[in-house]
Amino acid sequence: MNVLFIEDDRMNRRVVRDMLDVAGASMTEAENAEAGLAALEAQDFAMLLIDLRMPGMDGITAIEHIRARPDAKGSVPIIVITADTALDLRERCMAAGADEVLFKPVAMDALFEAMGRILARDADGGMLV
Template sequence: MSGSDRHLLVVDDDDRIRDLLKEFLARSGFRVTAASDAAAASRLIDTLDFDLMVLDVMMPGEDGISFAGRLRERGDSAGATPILMLTARGESGDRIAGLTAGVDDYLAKPFEPQELLLRIEAILRRAGPRSSGPTVLGLGACSFDIERGELTRDGAPIRLTEAEVELMRRLAQSANVAVDRLELARDTADITGRAVDVQVTRLRRKIEDDPKNPRYLQTVRGVGYRLAPD
């Protein structure tokens, strides 16, 4: 399978392991966001949409098993996020505790990266394809056709640059969910995010009735941007 549009959250307090996992999974075609503990992961889950979480058991503060159980108690889509749990301990009791908490699979450290990748792919296959959702989004007087990359106002076409089309598509694919600003900048020439900010400003002039008080292309403080269609 291709992971190109699959977003993974890696949660591990070990900086070296976290960075290695992020690099390996990114090279394997996934979009990857990382967190060092359960508290940071909770904040990310509240604002971003993930297809799967790679979660370490032993972390400072709340441990992975407790966090997985708390996540499963949520009644929203985030609570159904598949979880692959990692641990340095191989005792069967830990595995049972993790599975009881609702994790989908369990992998003991040390592990082969290829085995991790195969387990992730297997979990995502079992989870099935994500809902494709609508292909045309309503934005007040405007409409955006995701497949065609076309923006119209009252039926009349509005010219978009190629960069604006790609930004709109990326935001539309995660409609109503905040997308990290630096994640949006990853495929641009300016990884600082300034180019994204400029594109957002231009798009607001084309979409919003009041660009200074945007209704549809919203800023999410500390995260990035969210497209909120009708």
């Protein structure tokens, strides 16, 4: 499984890469939303992980751009990984089209559980049997 992680902090990218290595997943890195959108254009990903606060375009705007795509890439699962603790953050992320929101520092088991739940859903949003 190839995952795209859009995150401006190099150390955070390294920590998540190490976690995904444990699961046997590969990770493509993008240091900002613009680079992430370009990577998504050039390649297919099983899932996106995205930070919210980055220089330039923020994560919510990037999610809205992705969800506006008319092709299959517009429905790629998205997990937000953020340190932002605003009270309405989860609702704003979900309204933009995120599938899950995790808070930093993210634990490996929480990341894997969220990824597993999302990947187990069918196209209608139900659980696969």
